[in-house]
Amino acid sequence: MDRDRPRPARLLAGPPDPDLPQRRRRPGRLDGRHDPRHPDPRRPRQQRDDPAARRRDPHRHPRGCRPDGPRRRDRDLDRGPRHAHEQGGSTRMTVRVRMAPSPTGSPHVGLVRTALFNWAFARHHGGTFVFRIEDTDRERSTDESLSSIIDLMRWLGLDWDEGPEVGGPHGPYRQSERGELYADALTRLEGSGRVYRCYCTNDEVDARFKVRKAAYDEAKKAAATGGEKPEAPVMGYDGFCRDLTSEQIAAFTAEGRASVPRLRMPDGSITWDDLVRGEVTFETKHVPDFALARTNGDPLYTLVNPVDDALMEITHVLRGEDLLSSTPRQIALYEALKEVGIAKVTPQFGHLPYVMGEGNKKLSKRDPEAHALAYRDQGYLPEGLLNYLALLGWAIAADRDIFTLDEMVEAFEIGDVVANPARFDLKKCDAINAAHMRRLSIEEITHRALPFLKADGVVADPVNDADAQLLELAMPLIAERISKFTEAGALLAFLFVDEDAFEVDPEDAEKQLGEAGKPVLQASYDALSALSSWSTDAIQTALQAALVDGLGLKPRNAFGPVRVAITGKRISPPLFESMELLGRERSLGRLQRALG
RNA sequence: GCCCCCAUCGUCUAGCGGCCCAGGACACCGCCCUUUCACGGCGGGUACGCCGGUUCGAAUCCGGUUGGGGGUGCCA
Secondary structure, X not given: XXXXXXXXXXXXXXXXXXXXXXXXXXXXXXXXXXXXXXXXOOOOHHHHXXXXXXXXXXXXXXXXXXXXXXXXXXXXXXXXXXXXXXXXXXXXXXXXXXXXXXXXXXXXXXHHHHHXXXXXXXXXXXXXXXXXXXXXXXXXXXXXXXXXXXXXXXXXXXXXXXXXXXXXXXXXXXXXXXXXXXXXXXXXXXXXXXXXXXXXXXXXXXXXXXXXXXXXXHHHHHHHOOOOOOOOOOOOXXXXXXXXXXXXHHHHHHXXXXXXXXXXXXXXXXXXXXXXXXXXEEEHHHOOOEEOEOOXXXXXXHHHHHHHHHHOOOOEEEEEHHHHHHXXXXXXXXXXXXXXXXXXXXXXXXXXXXXXXXXXXXXXXXXXXXXXXXXXXXXXXXXXXXXHHHHOOOOOEOOEOOOOHHHHHHHOOHHHOXXXXXXXXXXXXHHHHHHHHHHOOHHHHHHHHHHHHHHOOOXXXXXXXXXXXXXXXXXXXXXXXXXXXXXXHHHHHHHHOOHHXXXXXXXXXXXXXXXXXXXXXXXXXXXXXXXXXXXHHHHHHHHHHHHHHHOOOOHHHHHHXXXXXXXXXXXXXXXXXXXXXXXXHHHXXXXXXXXX
């Protein structure tokens, strides 16, 4: 089972184009590529001329040096002279990235984060963002899931240049519709000698592994008494069918055995320069030859994903860390695909860190925070969710974490993405979202809150003019009090509810409307009913005089009962403004009612 | 088992050899503002996992170790 086919000792998945972004290089760790003789003309002069600064930072613009603007846009795109490129082309390739979700179940926030980083990367470099659907698993893929992913992307505003609903030159964009492409790829691959048929059953593979394991255990025992340390057996397929003779093949076929195509992994090691992790190397002896299709001929992810990336001319693959260990297989397959004319280049890979949940495990579909559409339904702002998700692995600046999508696009560098997994923190997500809420204009926030208020039955659907007007006046009172739209209804309902349906929270009533509250309410009623003008100021002045000055109450005790009587709750928008909006009749009526 | 990845406050992060006895944000605790809740302001506690090495100097570079995560399919 030795792998004697001559192969280059080391496959390097080189950058498809040296003009394209590279991982941020750390001096001393990886070789820099910048030529200091060619300073970047866009860099601030002081820095350009300061040799110390240059030494400190050969290619990277230090953060915080430009208080007057965003970080330099194309730091990596114009990094001076290039070394020769393996493809020999000097044409600048446009960035093409993709998101390739499997439409199974409800979309996950991890998917959103991956989509966001791909999207931001594409937009930052003026590239193309492709949306492809990996529905090769017919059992699990559903149209419902697909349409929820599309809804999600639309809601988020992450637009795609090619893919479902928009089409494009590399379609179709559903793998289930690309069968002949894969069949063709497979035929070519099998003709190349890089792929062979394997006739083993799973049981046979397992049985052989057990034998190897037993031999290993023996050898280990022997080594304990001073022998040579054995090499541990690799789990999985052992390359049994690599070099079958035609007689053997004929025999297997005569037996009626089915077969699968497997890629022959090259000897040596495979190294790539990961966009977020730097150099990663796998010895191929730890990467078994892998199947490209099922015995029934259905292509597998292992084939379909690189083939589509190749056909769609994807230049940069930014995906979850879980795919890290399948990258050497894909790079090997790319070599074969290049040989048979399907791939032009091997894309660059960047593996994004996980989004973790409670404890120390990957955020799973069981976690309620994992469901991306739930954020829409709970009244989060897409810009808020996206801002929060961007923070999981990326930072726009040392002292800043609220930003818009445009600002992210401007500043986003894949090399700035950190490699360590991030825990999803709903509280911070809420806080970031609330910050975006406060940035909205009253018109905007009103407009966007409306569907939620309708759903909660606070206003009618369609909303009538009077309610619409009232809403616009009331919105400023709650805009800074909510972190998501589903909180708006509870705060506003008292203004819109019919008097006979108005209810006071029983617990709050007990605390504020008891015997101690009665005189307060009575004094309030008296003072307010004498009022000639019904304005916030007049109300405040009158109540202040009657309760604080008149009854000698602390403001806290004075206004508490009134608040509960008027709004039904201890927590409400500002009281005097609320009363003004509620109007004289209704306000006095509610005080009366609270008095019993 | 083997392979790979990761490691700074509770959490997300800044940090790219001296600007750091470590900065910001969320959370937490005080105080101020205040008609509740918020918003806003001020202040506080809390982190470089460990051991070696390189260096005049290490959170930063290197090695090891420990801990965590992932992979190891005819799933994606």
